[in-house]
Amino acid sequence: MKRNLAITRVFDLLYKCVLPLNKEDVFANKQNGQWRKYGAKEVIDIVNQVSLGLLQLGVKKDDKIAIISNNRPEWNFVELGIQQLGAVSVPMYPTITMEDYQYIFADAGVKFVFVSDQSLLSKAKDATASLAEVEGIYTFDNIKGAKHWSEVTDLAKGQDIAQLQPYMDAVQSDDLLTLIYTSGTTGKPKGVMLTHRNIIANVEGLIEGKHLELEETDRALSFLPLCHIYERTDVYVYMRYGVSTYYAESMETIADNLKEIKPHVFATVPRLLEKVYDKIVAKGYELTGVKKSLFFWALNLGLKYDPMADMGWWYNTQLAIARKLIFSKWQEALGGNIKLVASGSAALQPRLARIFWAAGIPILEGYGLTETSPVISSSIITNFRVGCVGSVLPNVSVKIAEDGEILVKGPSIMKGYYNKPEATQEVIDSEGWFHTGDIGEFVEGQFLKITDRKKEIFKTSGGKYVAPQLLENKLKESILIEQAIVVGEGQKFPSALLVPEFNALKEWCTKHEIEYSSNEQIIKNPKVLEKFDADVKHLMNNVAKYEQVKKVVLIPKLFSIEGGELTPTLKLKRKVIHSKYSQQIESMYL
Incomplete structure (x- = not known):
């Protein structure tokens, strides 16, 4: 992978990283029971068609376009097509309330909406019924009576692709890329303004700090929502490395998709790792006799593991046996190729980190917020501490305030909250430090540890x-x-x-x-x-x-x-x- 590439806008990844490799499976998803793969040139052609089609619809720089969909290649095509015009994507969770939909559409001033299926089409129609600003809703699925997203790309027919270049050239690194409305646990959602620079800085920080070392021959499975910046930045990292992104059919099919795709990496949240662990343990309880004894012997052995410590000859010998007899089945269940699993969004139980590492499945815990694009710190596979959220990215500064709050500064910090200057001033102080609301400390001077949410104490x-x-x-x-x-x-x-x-x-x-x-x-x-x-x-x-x-x-x-x-x-x-x-x-x- 070429490290010193002049990437200033997110869509530069298409031309400087994706196109030179010319892979046949930049993105893939299951269609009619088969994996549909999109090659590099096809991806770029479709993205350009989206941009040209949106131009024909009158989309201009800074116009807001909502995307409400499950993970699928169309999500990327539309989002990258929006970027190339200098317009702004507004990704939204499919699961939020009607009130939140109505608020976000109005607050952002959304012009067009792309949805995946019938249920979301109905929601979007109801939520936009009284909003004259919304000019059209397009669907990814073929739905009778609805405008299909291909109607947008069809508008590109006969158009000269060269007309896109001035629009792309006009996009600057500090231009607004996306508005992400935080789900929040109280009050109205706030629109986090992230720029091209914010996200590219995060991608490059992860690579420079060797937090995610991947190869262009690797495959990733994606199932966390793309509307969250955590998974979205990961996909940009995959594009930067040349890693192929395969989208799981649904949360229910992850186990099957892992076996089919045999990925080298995926991102997850602790809750899903807890479920995986609980299912494994439940199966262990179903065993009898020697098999059951061996299973729980291996489990107890793994709970004592420290991936960065020499556990001694006797422990290492036992672990080698446990990996061969028990843990190899865990690896097979994840496809057999896993290099690392990225865990974020919430605290990971230390025992889960120990047991998965012992099983030969490195879990790299990270920490960040939507407002920080999102990664502040992330584990490094060769320098890991159980119970910590890794080392701070090389282009990010962190200090611990007197009350223990984690403060952050760097190029990946958001521009602010959309239409909310007072709320922005509450979290970004006069010196440019973003106040995370999390309490933490440094362990051994370099590993960040989160102890709690300031507001939850x-x-x-x-x-x-x-x-x-x-x-x-x-x-x-x-x-x-x-x-x-x-x-x-x-x-x-x-x-x-x-x-x-x-x-x-x-x-x-x-x-x-x-x-x-x-x-x-x-x-x-x-x-x-x-x-x-x-x-x-x-x-x-x-x-x-x-x-x-x-x-x-x-x-x-x-x-x-x-x-x-x-x-x-x-x-x-x-x-x-x-x-x-x-x-x-x-x-x-x-």
């Missing part, structure tokens, strides 16, 4: 501050706990709402001859409650007394996006959960 009635995220990750170390939220603002002690890992709980109940008829029934069983109390007490052994979770209530249903308890990036909506389960929370303090 609460104070007990005894005046002690409690960081809930750390305790929640500690609680989830129990094989019986899938989700946890720690509460206790203004109370004598912290408590927690816990969602059991019901497969593991069923296994435990079978082993202890406890009847299991339903989730609702089992969480009231005295022996089950006794078991959870004992597990929590054990997990709190090494936690400061004032931070220890003293009481818990079990919840029969997972927190979810659909239920309103999780954001689209699978973070807890604490206020929503507090409101929804107020009675259960109050019961722990009676």
Whole structure:
């Protein structure tokens, strides 16, 4: 890979990185049961057709165009076509509320909308019904009575491609590239203004710092939403390296797609890694005899692993056996070629990092925000610390404020919040430092560690501050706990709402001859409650007394996006959960 390329706009990646390699599978997705691959020249031809078609529709520099879709090559084609005109993409989560759609369309002043399917078309139509500024809605799927996106590319027929050049030349690195509305857990979403320079700086910082070392022959599987800057910047990194991007059919087909594509890299969030781990452990419980003993022997061995330490001859010998007998199956399940897995968006449990590294599957944890394009720090495969979010990118500066807040400065920091100068001034101070709202520290002088969200830390009635995220990750170390939220603002002690890992709980109940008829029934069983109390007490052994979770209530249903308890990036909506389960929370303090 050529390192010193003069890339100043994101669409330069097409001509300086993608085209010279001339790969046959720059992007790919499943169509009618087969993988449809798009080669370099075809990708560029389609992108140019999108640009020319949009020109014919009257799109001008700085016009806003919304994209609401699952991950698919059309997403990239339209987004890159928008870029080449100096227009601005407004990607939106398919799962947000009608109120948020209406607010974003109006706030951004969206001119055209591209959606993937019938349900999103209906949502977009309803949300734009009263907005005269929206001139048209186009679909990626063929839908009767709807305008197909090919109607835009058809407008390019007979047009001279040379007419695009002045528009492309007019795009500057500091021009607005995209408006990304943060999902947020409270209030109206804010439009984060990111420029070409912001994102290219992030891509180059990851490469310069050797945070993601990939080859042009590698393949990536993409399934996190492209509307989030985390996955989108990753795809730009793949284009920079020449890595092929294959889009998973859906979140439900990831396991099958991994085996088909055999990727070398993918990005994920801790919640999905937790699910993978829980499924693996559930299968382990189904084993019997020697196989079951071997499985849990390997698991316990992996939980002690430190990827950067010499664990000694005896441990290393055992690990080699465990990898051959047990962990090789984990690698096969991920396709057998994984070089690294990037984890971000939330804190990763240290035990998960240890166990996957022990299995020969390096999990590189990173940290960032939409406002920082997004990466601030990321792990390096040769210099990794469990429990940390890696080293700061070489073109980013970080300092820890007196109150522990992480402050960031650098070329990847957003321009500001769209139409919200006051909100911008609240997070970017007069010296240009962006205030992340996260509390952290440096370990060994170089590894950044996040301890909690500044706004999520609460104070007990005894005046002690409690960081809930750390305790929640500690609680989830129990094989019986899938989700946890720690509460206790203004109370004598912290408590927690816990969602059991019901497969593991069923296994435990079978082993202890406890009847299991339903989730609702089992969480009231005295022996089950006794078991959870004992597990929590054990997990709190090494936690400061004032931070220890003293009481818990079990919840029969997972927190979810659909239920309103999780954001689209699978973070807890604490206020929503507090409101929804107020009675259960109050019961722990009676």
